[in-house]
């Protein structure tokens with residue numbers, strides 16, 4: 001993995017007196033029937049659960065706190081079977097694009113080949129979730145139905161997201177492409193930002209990471225005992241201050257590992273290529289930024305979704321991903337894929353627009 005900014009940023013390698021007592025050596029253990037995380041006096045054993053079982057909690061590996069608990073393997077809980085054909089609690093619960101068995105399952109009232117159908121252009125509508133993608137429920141009031149009308153194109157005046165074309169939403173009263181607004185510009189919602197991150201005062205931004213006052217680049221290495229400060233890039237607001245997290249070794253080396261999916265070095269390849277113009281769903285789900293829904297609606301490809309999932313897994317377990325201490329078992333346990341690499345060219349694109357703000 002190549003991070004262009006890394007070369008410009010120097011990491012302070014002074015010797016401090018450090019307290020790394022809480023940072024235990026962490027390792028994969030092939031079989032450990034009862035435990036997925038077993039905390040002994042100076043080592044943490046991490047193992048997959050046997051078939052039919054799942055780990056009660058791997059989450060301490062992502063926050064990587066110094067407070068360790070044993071986690072056991074518990075029976076795998078299968079999702080309860082949903083009987084769409086006979087269960088009347090699934091009446092009008094399924095939006096266009098969702099599974100169905102009977103017409104009455106669907107908000108739209110039409111089930112074809114097991115999938116709820118949207119209402120076609122010009123047909124009546126009684127909700128903002130049933131018009132075919134590329135149309136919206138026009139003139140719907142609390143007392144009367146509307147009809148499905150073609151959506152508005154980029155730049156058109158609007159008041160609601162659903163009025164705009166697929167992949168657009170209503171931002172600053174104009175139909176605006178999702179994931180298109182660059183840093184320092186105002187937006188009504190994070191989904192309009194290339195970073196999918198909005199500051200509390202409404203500007204598209206990203207996060208930069210400091211340890212003990214020094215700006216860091218990937219892999220955001222820090223010294224145990226130091227404080228990591230996460231700030232917005234353009235406005236310099238402090239988002240959080242947290243301890244440097246353990247890396248799974250009993251050394252003083254750790255990582256600033258929070259907010260990794262919003263870090264300016266990472267975001268470019270995550271959202272910029274998620275702009276979309278197609279959807280199998282209808283109205284309300286054709287203007288959203290939720291990645292799992294975009295995938296389910298066919299707005300983004302399997303590859304794009306996979307990329308997003310794999311990158312976010314690495315970000316979630318950042319400290320252990322960087323140190324590599326559980327590389328042997330991380331993938332089989334479904335935590336992260338240590339071999340997956342981000343596309344460097346996309347990172348460059350996003351960085352170009354931010355370079356201005358980093359001195």
Ligand SMILES: *[C@@H]1O[C@H](CO)[C@@H](O)[C@H](O)[C@H]1NC(C)=O
Pocket residue numbers: 038039040068069070
């Ligand atoms: C975890 O379980 C082991 C027994 O397998 C025990 O020796 C150890 O003290 C436990 N650790 C914690 C933190 O409870």
Ligand SMILES: *[C@@H]1O[C@H](CO)[C@@H](O)[C@H](O)[C@H]1NC(C)=O
Pocket residue numbers: 074075
């Ligand atoms: C797990 O499931 C088995 C049978 O499938 C059962 O005998 C056992 O009691 C269950 N264990 C727990 C902790 O629920």
Ligand SMILES: *[C@@H]1O[C@H](CO)[C@@H](O)[C@H](O)[C@H]1NC(C)=O
Pocket residue numbers: 083085086
């Ligand atoms: C649902 O009801 C039909 C009859 O209406 C019945 O034949 C079918 O077995 C039922 N399905 C389930 C899963 O209960």
Ligand SMILES: *[C@@H]1O[C@H](CO)[C@@H](O)[C@H](O)[C@H]1NC(C)=O
Pocket residue numbers: 139144
């Ligand atoms: C909107 O609905 C109202 C009430 O049904 C109707 O009187 C009006 O003509 C409709 N307007 C348009 C532009 O369709």
Ligand SMILES: *[C@@H]1O[C@H](CO)[C@@H](O)[C@H](O)[C@H]1NC(C)=O
Pocket residue numbers: 025042250
């Ligand atoms: C760190 O771990 C190594 C190997 O597990 C061990 O030999 C050493 O004593 C540990 N150091 C501390 C300070 O715990």
